[in-house]
Amino acid sequence: xxxxxxxxxxxxxxxxxxxxxxxxxxxxxxxxxxxxxxxxxxxxxxxxxxxxxxxxxxxxxxxxxxxxxxxxxxxxxxxxxxxxxxxxxxxxxxxxxxxxxxxxxxxxxxxxxxxxxxxxxxxxxxxxxxxxxxxxxxxxxxxxxxxxxxxxxxxxxxxxxxxxxxxxxxxxxxxxxxxxxxxxxxxxxxxxxxxxxxxxxxxxxxxxxxxxxxxxxxxxxxxxxxxxxxxxxxxxxxxxxxxxxxxxxxxxxxxxxxxxxxxxxxxxxxxxxxxxxxxxxxxxxxxxxxxxxxxxxxxxxxxxxxxxxxxxxxxxxxxxxxxxxxxxxxxxxxxxxxxxxxxxxxxxxxxxxxxxxxxxxxxxxxxxxxxxxxxxxxxxxxxxxxxxxxxxxxxxxxxxxxxxxxxxxxxxxxxxxxxxxxxxxxxxxxxxxxxxxxxxxxxxxxxxxxxxxxxxxxxxxxxxxxxxxxxxxxxxxxxxxxxxxxxxxxxxxx
Ligand SMILES: Cc1cc2nc3c(=O)[nH]c(=O)nc-3n(C[C@H](O)[C@H](O)[C@H](O)COP(=O)(O)OP(=O)(O)OC[C@H]3O[C@@H](n4cnc5c(N)ncnc54)[C@H](O)[C@@H]3O)c2cc1C
Numbered sequence: 001x002x003x004x005x006x007x008x009x010x011x012x013x014x015x016x017x018x019x020x021x022x023x024x025x026x027x028x029x030x031x032x033x034x035x036x037x038x039x040x041x042x043x044x045x046x047x048x049x050x051x052x053x054x055x056x057x058x059x060x061x062x063x064x065x066x067x068x069x070x071x072x073x074x075x076x077x078x079x080x081x082x083x084x085x086x087x088x089x090x091x092x093x094x095x096x097x098x099x100x101x102x103x104x105x106x107x108x109x110x111x112x113x114x115x116x117x118x119x120x121x122x123x124x125x126x127x128x129x130x131x132x133x134x135x136x137x138x139x140x141x142x143x144x145x146x147x148x149x150x151x152x153x154x155x156x157x158x159x160x161x162x163x164x165x166x167x168x169x170x171x172x173x174x175x176x177x178x179x180x181x182x183x184x185x186x187x188x189x190x191x192x193x194x195x196x197x198x199x200x201x202x203x204x205x206x207x208x209x210x211x212x213x214x215x216x217x218x219x220x221x222x223x224x225x226x227x228x229x230x231x232x233x234x235x236x237x238x239x240x241x242x243x244x245x246x247x248x249x250x251x252x253x254x255x256x257x258x259x260x261x262x263x264x265x266x267x268x269x270x271x272x273x274x275x276x277x278x279x280x281x282x283x284x285x286x287x288x289x290x291x292x293x294x295x296x297x298x299x300x301x302x303x304x305x306x307x308x309x310x311x312x313x314x315x316x317x318x319x320x321x322x323x324x325x326x327x328x329x330x331x332x333x334x335x336x337x338x339x340x341x342x343x344x345x346x347x348x349x350x351x352x353x354x355x356x357x358x359x360x361x362x363x364x365x366x367x368x369x370x371x372x373x374x375x376x377x378x379x380x381x382x383x384x385x386x387x388x389x390x391x392x393x394x395x396x397x398x399x400x401x402x403x404x405x406x407x408x409x410x411x412x413x414x415x416x417x418x419x420x421x422x423x424x425x426x427x428x429x430x431x432x433x434x435x436x437x438x439x440x441x442x443x444x445x446x447x448x449x450x451x452x453x454x455x456x457x458x459x460x461x462x463x464x465x466x467x468x469x470x471x472x473x474x475x476x477x478x479x480x481x482x483x484x485x486x487x488x489x490x491x492x493x494x
Contacts, residue, residue: 001172003026003027003028003362004025004027004028004270004271004272004273004491005025005028005269005270005271005272006022006027006028006030006270006271006273006274006491007029007030007032007259007260007268007270007272007273007274007279007395008022008029008030008031008032008248008273008274008275008276009033009260009273009274009276009277009282009286009397010031010033010034010040010229010250010275010276010277011031011033011035011038011039011040011240011273011276011470011486012039012041012042012276012469012480013039013040013042013049013056013112013226013229013468013477013480013481013483014196014276014371014467014468014469014480014483015029015031015033015040015276015467015468015484016038016039016226016229016233016483017068017154017229017467017481018228018230018235018274018276018465018467018483018484018487019031019233019238019274020068020071020072020162020232020233020238020494021068021071021412021485021487022069022355022420022482022488022491023072023157023233023236023237023238024072024236024276025492026486027491027492028238028380029233029238029239030238030239030240030268031238031239031240031241032235032239032241032244032245032246032260032268032435033190033241033242033243033244033290034243034244034245034246034261035081035137035242035243035431036242036243037242037244038226038227038230038240039054039222039223039226040055040231040276040468041054041055041056041432041439041486042054042055042056042222042225042226042430043055044221044222044223044226045313045421046419047313047315047371047419047420048369048418048419049224049368049369049419050313050315050367050368050369050372050374050377050419050420051221051365051367051374052101052221052313052315052374052421053221053223053358053376053406054313054423055222055476056312056393056476057216057217057222057328057358057376058085058191058217059217059222059225060206060209060210060213060215060216060217060412060477061081061213061477061478061479062082062214062216062315063213063480063481063483064482065080065082065225066480067485068229068232068420068481068484069156069232069404070448072236074198074230074232076228078234079197079229079231080218080219080224080225081136081146081218081219081220081224081227081316082216082217082218082219083216083217083218083219083363083364084101084214084215084216084217085214085215085216085327085328085363085489086216087100087101087102087326088101088102088103088210088215088328088329088455089215089326089328089329090324090325090326090328090329090330091183091184091187091329091330091331091332091429091445092331092332092345093180093331093332093357094333094334095204096257096408096409097207098202099111099114099115099180099181100326101184103211103214104140105127105211108123108296109123109124111180114245115132115178115180115181115462116177116178116181117275117407118177119175119177119178119181119312120178121300121371122176122300123174123175123176123181123185125175126172126174126175126176126185126204126210126262127207127274128206129175130204130205130207130208131208131447132162132396133162133201133202133205133292134205134208134209134212136155136162136202136206136477137162137202137205138209139166141155141450141473142478142479142482143473143482143486144283144486145448145453145455145456145457145472145489146451146453146472146488147451147455148451149451151450151451152450152451152452157201157428157449159202161330162201162202163419164200164201164202164446165197165199165200165201165446166201167195167196167197167199167201168186168188168194168196168199168200168201168204169182169186169188169196169197169337170197170201170202171201171204171343171406172185172186172204173186173333180332182186183332183336185204186204186373187209187330187332187401188203188204188206188207188239189203189382191206191355191476192206192306192313192394192440192444192469192475192476192479193306193440193441193442193444193469193475194440194443194444194445194493195307195343195344195443196322196338196340197337197340197341198224198445199213199380199444199445200444200445200446200449201461202300202449209478212386213434213462215328217327217364217407218465219366220364220366220367221364221367223283224323225296229281230364230428231396232413239447242284242296244262244263244264245262246260246261246262246263246277247261247262247263247286248260248261248287248288249258249273249275249282249286249287249464249491250267251287251288251291251461254292256461256462256463257270257273257461257463257464258270258272259273259406262478268488269284271463272463272464272465273463273464273465274465274467274487274491275311275463275464275465275466275467275468276433276438276466276467277433277468278433278434278435278468278469278470279441279442279466279470279471280300280434280435280441280442280470281433281434281435281469282466283295283300283460284297284300284435285433287291287460290466290469291460291461292460293460294456294459294460295459295460300435302444303448304443304445304448305385305435305438305441305442305488306342306383306438306439306440306442306443306444306475307344307380307381307382307383307438307439307440308380308381308382308384308425308437308438309378309380309381309382309395309423309425309428309439310377310378310379310380310381310394310398310401310420310422310423310437311377311378311422311423312376312377312398312401312420312421312422312427313376313401313418313419313420313421313422314367314374314375314376314377314402314419314421315368315372315373315374315375315408315416315417315418315419316372316373316375316417317371317372317416318360318371318372318373318375318412318416319371319372320359320373320409320410323409323410324398324409325357325362325409325488326359326362326432327358327360327363328354328356328358329356329357329358329359330356330357331352331354331355331356331357331375331408331409332357333352334352335350335352336354337479339352339354343380343381343382343384344382347382347383347386347387348382348386348388349381349382349386349393349397351386351400352397353400353401353404354379354380355377355401355405356377356378356406357375357376357377357378357405358375358376358377359373359374359377359411360373361374362376370394372418375410377405379397379401379424381397381424381468382425383425383436383437383438383439384425384426384429384436384437385436388425390424390425390426391426394422394424396444397424398422402414416484419442421480424437425439426490436482440469440475441468441469441470441475442454442469442470442474444474444475449472449473449474450472451475452470453470453471453473454466454472454473454485455471455472456471456483456486456490457487457490462490464485465487465490467483467485467486467487467493468480468484469486471483472486
């Protein structure tokens, strides 16, 4: 096979994985990244001796990273150390009562016993039924391209048999009766930008997938994974351009993409282009409308986008080892469906919230100064299609969350903070170039999944490819790493 010149736009996990895979196949690959560091949503905020992972913290399906290093003839262990987390999550109800789970079924059944013993049997049935979903949705389909409608038709009978027309919440509710436990076994679509009340039940497999391979943390933080992948890419001869925002994808007279023009005006030619930038943004802002038949501005505007996030990164000068918190915590508010309606449907900023609280120093003290504690707290909020002015709403929203944490989980929190930074939907829009400031790109609903999602090979141009959250199979590290594998196969084997 001839060595091609390939440009990758963006260095999120999808972009990095694709760049490494293509370089390992002998292509000349260059990454152009808008920001001053690699990683995209996994950007590391370094403040006063703390290293805060900006985005992903939960590593599921670690072998997908191993495969990337193997493709380059290397061992992942020589670059990155994964350690298992136990429990996987500790989930608190609105009264602060905790339910923990890990990969041990007996442990989970003991936990369920404390909430609603009658649900133990249903939980076992739920797990057994999600195996079939996992075998189909993950093992068989996650790394397959859905380029033609026929690909979709072929899997339709299985999707119907697996009840994919049900939402994850409804699916879990068939087996589990206790309302809080239903929430514990249905929140997973939120991890990839979906509403548990309308994400198809295929995403119920996330809970199964966690059990299959465990939940891991990378020592040094997820930033260490980004750094390891960046190093590997350069060892393969790849070139990285930081602070290099792509303004336009150039199209030649044969209707093939031929290169990029950066914001500084410079032009770089390529045989193939892989965009890891937001799909909506790539089509809407980088490719002139006259070349787009399917992804017109109107089509892009009509697609459904995931929620956004409000994230506060904070470090304290004291530790909170007796707080009852685990490494990964979910703190549910008094309302579940109603709050999700506010976020996804009504698009209003509610006064209550449900939070994910990350406390990585429990596993890895190296990311904070000695004797200190590092955290981030994340609250799902509507995307910028809502009428919320974050320039005025952000401060009070931050204060409400920090006061809540101080009153309920972290005594004297605000007097002990020595490092802090927050991001809101304007960050996702401005810094990461996400349409409507969505945190996970296109929302995972049935009508935007598989063939219905923007394809990994563009429907507009034969030599433009997409990797990352907005293309098939979707957001989350397993999804975006799988998209890179699909793009590699499409580019190298066709
Ligand atoms: C706060 C948060 C927590 C999360 N937690 C988890 C988790 O624990 N586990 C998990 O599996 N998933 C998690 N996710 C989801 C996961 O992080 C994302 O789905 C995934 O990282 C997205 O990767 P990507 O390949 O789509 O690229 P992105 O990370 O979206 O990166 C795209 C890159 O393209 C660059 N770019 C954009 N426009 C241009 C341009 N014009 N020119 C050049 N470069 C450009 C951007 O600067 C960015 O670096 C989380 C997401 C968020 C936001």
